[in-house]
Amino acid sequence: MKDIKITMIGMGYVGLVTGAAFAKHGFDTTCTTRTPEKAENLNKGITPFYEPGLDELVKEGVDSGLFHGSTDNKSCVKKGDITFICVGTPSLPDGGIDLSHVKKTACDIGEALADLDRYHVVVAKSTIIPSTTDSLILPLLEEKSKKKVGKDFGLCMNPEFLREGAALHDSLYPDRIVVGGYDQRSIDTVMNVYSGFDCPKFECDLRTAEMIKYAANCLLATKITFANELANICEFFGVDVYEMMKGVGLDFRINPAFLNAGVGFGGSCFPKDVNAITAVAKSKGYQPRIMNAILEVNETQPLRIIELAENKVQGVKNKRIALLGLSFKPDTDDVRFTRALPIAEALIEKGAEVVAYDPKAIDNFKELTDKPITYAASAKDALRDADICVIQSDWDEFKALKPQDFKELMKTPIIIDGRRTYDPMQMIQEGITYLGIGWKNP
Ligand code: UDX
Numbered sequence: 358m359k360d361i362k363i364t365m366i367g368m369g370y371v372g373l374v375t376g377a378a379f380a381k382h383g384f385d386t387t388c389t390t391r392t393p394e395k396a397e398n399l400n401k402g403i404t405p406f407y408e409p410g411l412d413e414l415v416k417e418g419v420d421s422g423l424f425h426g427s428t429d430n431k432s433c434v435k436k437g438d439i440t441f442i443c444v445g446t447p448s449l450p451d452g453g454i455d456l457s458h459v460k461k462t463a464c465d466i467g468e469a470l471a472d473l474d475r476y477h478v479v480v481a482k483s484t485i486i487p488s489t490t491d492s493l494i495l496p497l498l499e500e501k502s503k504k505k506v507g508k509d510f511g512l513c514m515n516p517e518f519l520r521e522g523a524a525l526h527d528s529l530y531p532d533r534i535v536v537g538g539y540d541q542r543s544i545d546t547v548m549n550v551y552s553g554f555d556c557p558k559f560e561c562d563l564r565t566a567e568m569i570k571y572a573a574n575c576l577l578a579t580k581i582t583f584a585n586e587l588a589n590i591c592e593f594f595g596v597d598v599y600e601m602m603k604g605v606g607l608d609f610r611i612n613p614a615f616l617n618a619g620v621g622f623g624g625s626c627f628p629k630d631v632n633a634i635t636a637v638a639k640s641k642g643y644q645p646r647i648m649n650a651i652l653e654v655n656e657t658q659p660l661r662i663i664e665l666a667e668n669k670v671q672g673v674k675n676k677r678i679a680l681l682g683l684s685f686k687p688d689t690d691d692v693r694f695t696r697a698l699p700i701a702e703a704l705i706e707k708g709a710e711v712v713a714y715d716p717k718a719i720d721n722f723k724e725l726t727d728k729p730i731t732y733a734a735s736a737k738d739a740l741r742d743a744d745i746c747v748i749q750s751d752w753d754e755f756k757a758l759k760p761q762d763f764k765e766l767m768k769t770p771i772i773i774d775g776r777r778t779y780d781p782m783q784m785i786q787e788g789i790t791y792l793g794i795g796w797k798n799p
Contacts, residue, residue, distance in 0.1 A: 358423065359383045361550060362437040366430055366462050368395055370524060370625070371482055371517050372443030373404065374411065378528035380418035382553050387425045387433045399426030407690040407717050410525040430462065434469035434477070439550060441480045441515070442466070442494070452632035453640070456493060459483055463494045467501025470510055478511035478546045484574075484630060486637050487567040490514045495539070511543030514563045516570035521624065522688030534558045537566025574630040575648065580615040581622050582651045585658050588618035588795025598795030599777055618795040620749060620775035621658035623685030623694040628655070659696040661794050663703050665773050666745050669792060674708035677768070679743035681736055682750030682776075683715035683722040690717035696775065697749040698725055704747075705729065714739040716754050740766040751776040760787035 361384055365376040368390035376388040390396050395405050402416040418424025427433050434440050444458035459481075466479055479498060481490045495506055506512050514537040519527045534551050536558070538544035544560050551558065561569070588598040598618045606613025622628070635648040666673050685695040692698070697713070704711050705728045714733040715722065723732070733739035736755055740746055740763060748755060755778055763770040764787070772784065774793040784791035 358385060361439060363387070363550070364389065364430075364433040364437040364440040365443050366433075366440060366466070367443035367445070367458075367483070368392075368399065368405065368426070369443065369445055370406070370408070370519060370521060372441070373399075373415070374408065374519055374524040374528045375441070375443065375482070375517060377411065377414045377418050377424060378525075379550070380421070380424035381414060381529065383423070384550065385423050386418070387427050387437070389427045389430050389433055391428060393428050396426035396428045399424075408524050409522065409688050414525060430465040431469040434466050435473055437477070438475075439478045439480060439546065440466055441482045443482045443517075446483050446485060446629075446633075448629050448632055449636075452636035454484075454486060454629070454633045456485070456489065459485060459489065460493065460497065463497035464501050467498040470498060470502035470504055473502075473510075476510065476546075478513060478543050480513040480515050480547055481567075482515055482517055484516065484570050484626070484633075485514075485567055486633060487564040487571075490537075490563045490567060491539070507540050507542075511546055512539040512563070513537060513543045513547045514566040515547060516566055516573075518570075518573065521691055522686060530554075531556050535561065535566050535569050537561045537563045537569075539563060571630055571634045574626055575634060575651070577615050578622055578627040578631050578651050578655075579647065581617070581627075582654045584616045584618040585621060585794070586654055589661065591795050592797075595797040597781075597797060600796075617777070619658075619777065620662055620696040620700065620794065621655040623696050625691060625693045628652075628694040656699075658794070659699045659775070660703055662700055662747055662749075662773055662775050663707070665792050665794070666704075666747065667707075669771060669773070669790065670744060670769075672707070673704060673745070675710070676744040677710045677712060677742060678704055679733075679736075679739040679746040679767070680704070680711050680713040680730075681715075681739060681746060681748045681755050682752060683713055684718035684750055687750050687752040690721055692718050692721040692725055695722070695725075695749070697722065700747060700749060700775075701730055702726065702728055712739045712743065715750075716752055737762060737766055743767045744769055744771065746772045748772065748774045748776055748778050751778040760784060760789055763789055 363379050363384045363386040365372040365388045368388045376386045379386045402419040404411050404415050442462050446454045449455050536547050591598040602616040638645040683697045712731045719732050771790040
């Protein structure tokens, strides 16, 4: 066991996954939550959401005696050496971010620091608009603790770059670690926690660290949106956007990642972060044109699926549509900003009958909409007697379906793919009508 004790405030993706990774690296780590049941479950090795491999990692941490759950922020901060703020920063109606959880957490930590007579470092890990750490968290910590940053306690901003579905890999083997600090002592203390992580490490000031997170997510959202815009244009020329992007991605300055066109991006980060940076820029009197365009394209992109469906079968009214994939991407049960929602709602609006299936996200999706959707028990059940199959996220379970399955089960074997799950040549040779956003539609 290492001699640094860590507290993660927040038991969402970031807090839980990063906490489990710290425990794996030998740190005594406690994750706190306001929900007693979640804390009790964590102490029994039970995780509150689905993430591949997380159950095992959490159990391993709990069994080794290094990973714990608690509802008591203050006592955990007092017992520990470093506290990471990992609470949610959800969107406000104007697109800005809701900092109420961050404020409450900073107050709790400040009150705990008041009773501490040793150096402690507070680290903001939640995604927060530049200046939040030094102009909101810092004053609250000093006010509540009656202590001085730089002297009695340290302060850092350490953004996370976890991808859901691959969060374990990203937390155990990150490709970079960014630590912004109030001073060098704070940075050194946090970098010490990461000494066992083998990757480039970048030190900077607090605001730069905050901005790095937004810039990275906005740039990735830009790449996806660019691919989507190009996909829409490629269709006019019968050019396959996936083939085309393979050629584009060979340029080392561009690289092939995040150039997969389709129904647009969802998830808990990209939509929220692009909206937040847009809202804050506007509040400063600047109109961010690129960000606005990203949001606009991403809004209309899922509807391209409906357009393709309507063109193929002359309207979707009274057609039975199998909608495969409800989570915002495969390997997660997270449905935040999933593109399945606008697709399902638009189909129902147009009079289609929607039969939906997802390996993990059905329960979460049911909470998003009360539209009359039938939920199937399996992908094959959803396909039975369907006129069209729409694929919104490309789970391995869907990749494993054979052309024969579509031909035998569906009324008419028409697949409209929002992700490019299959090889178009193979599907077409098997007699399936296989259409997608950004490739030659027969
Ligand atoms: C993202 C960032 O990748 C991660 O670094 C950050 O910490 C949180 O936000 P995540 O939202 O989990 O992670 O998923 P990601 O794999 O980035 O995908 C986001 C969305 O973009 C999904 O809806 C996905 O389907 C879509 N996407 C991704 C595309 O449409 N095309 C692509 O080429 C890549």
